Amino acid sequence: MKNINDLFFDQESPAGRIVRGLAAFGAATAGQLSKSTGLGRSTISAALSELRDAGAVLDVEAKANGQGRPSQLLSLNPASGRCAGVLLGLGEIRIVICDMTHAVLSDVWIPIRRDYTPEEAADQVRDSLQGQCAALGIAIADLLGVGVAISAPLSYGGVVLNGDILPGWAGVDLAGIFSRRLDCPLHAENESHCGALAEMTWGAAVGESDFVLYKFDLGVGGAIVQNGVILRGVNGSAAEFGHVVLDPDGSYCRCGNRGCLQTYVGGYYLLRHAQELTGRSETIEEFVAHAKEGRIGYRRLVEDAASKAGWAMGTTATMINPPLFIIAGKMATIGANFLEPLERSFRRSILPQPDFPDLKPPRIVVARFLGNDDTVMGAVALVLRQHGRIVSR
Ligand SMILES: [Zn+2]
Structure with missing residues (x-):
């Protein structure tokens, strides 16, 4: 059998696909591996037996599934x-x-x-x-x-x-x-x-194959995930939501354009407005704390920003109709003072539809990762999930 490093890059063999599946999940049952790899249970079973004998895969714990025998959880050997x-x-x-x-x-x-x-x-x-x-x-x-x-x-x-x-x-x-x-x-x-990727691997999007992430921080960014794959577009720059132009005559954006969403919701711009209002310069953490408290100077500023954010998200919902939106970034930690006006604006902006039992309005949830853990763990997930681009080998 090949060593684990070679199996990790092996796109074809059942053992390689199982190793890549376990690397992506951290731990999984044989049933989950069958679903994610598309391999039959007997093929999975034979390959797992070889991987166990080689010491590459370990049985870690049993997972209770409510009824019957608990399913065995498997993981790669941590030393592998x-x-x-x-x-x-x-x-x-x-x-x-x-x-x-x-x-x-x-x-x-x-x-x-x-x-x-x-x-x-x-x-x-x-x-x-x-x-x-x-x-x-x-x-x-x-x-x-x-x-x-x-x-x-x-x-x-x-x-x-x-x-x-x-x-x-x-x-x-x-x-x-x-x-x-x-x-x-x-x-x-x-x-x-x-x-x-971090939310898909460890956070609010575990088990979700379709969602849109909006990140409101110093800048505004995002991701569109369809069928478990991040949409990148022809140049790799898809879902740059922060630079969607809301007003072609609006304020200048750091990207060089004018009136981008980021100039209404990005921390860089909100900090500048807050300084005009309060006469003090502050960090984004201080801004978030004051906005969370609902200080008078911040209420309208945060509500207006959140309304623009909700409007932009509603436009995205009308265009691609995703089942789930995840809100990430430090602005999400403002809590209700940011999230409630955002959701009101979002609900007003999406395509009006009749009440019908089969119609599912998009859900909005806050990300699990709100500091920079999402970014660095997402960078780990780039490798673990072998996601998209290996830019060099
Ligand atoms: Zn811009």
Whole structure:
């Protein structure tokens, strides 16, 4: 039998498909693996027997299903592989290493000046990963992959398409810069898409194959997931909801356009308005705390922003009719003062329909991950789920 590293990249054999399924789920029953891989139960059973004999798959615990015999849960042997997720944040880089059961083995935050270059980021990531891997008794080359999340749309080849959050990075060959320094497969994706993967793997979208995620933070981003796959579009920049133009004569946006949704709901813009109202500059965390308290200076500001957010989401609902919306980002932590006007505006904006038993209005739920855990764990999920683009190997 091939070793686990080779099976992880094996798209065809039943054992390879089971290894990839278990990597994506963390732990699963044979029935779940049959459903996700499309393989028959007898094929799954034969391949599992070989994987157990090779020590690659372990029986972890029985899962009660309400009646009859509990189903056996299976996982990959934690020692069978490791992978890393990297968040290129504002003024910080975070790097985690996980095993194949999704356990976090190492979690490092590196402060870095805000205007860091892609080359500096890649050097920092390489140096930190070398140390983190050495502490686990492995080398970077032993990792099954490194996933990199960035606050910018990326092309399929890993080129930064817009430097809205990271000025100066537009046009940068992120994949090339990182892969020259990291001797293992590299995946790269924008942070909202990583957030959607984290919610699919561990959060509010577990078991959901169709949903739309809106992330309201300093900027506004999102993801459209259909049949379990993130929609990327021709260039890889699909679901950049923050840059949908609501008013062509509106305020200038950091992307270079005017009147984008982000200029009404993005934290950058709300902080600027709050400063005009209060005379104080504040962080987004302070803004969120004051908005949550319902301070007078913030009420109308937050309600107007939430109404625009709900309107944009309603437009998305009318266009693609998803069953579920997930709201992520720090603005969601404002709670009712943001979420209630958002939902009112959303319900007013969607296509009016008659009461009919079969009609299911879209559900709106708050994400499980509201800090930057979604981004860095989503970067891990890029590797675990072998999602979309391996930009280099
Ligand atoms: Zn814009």
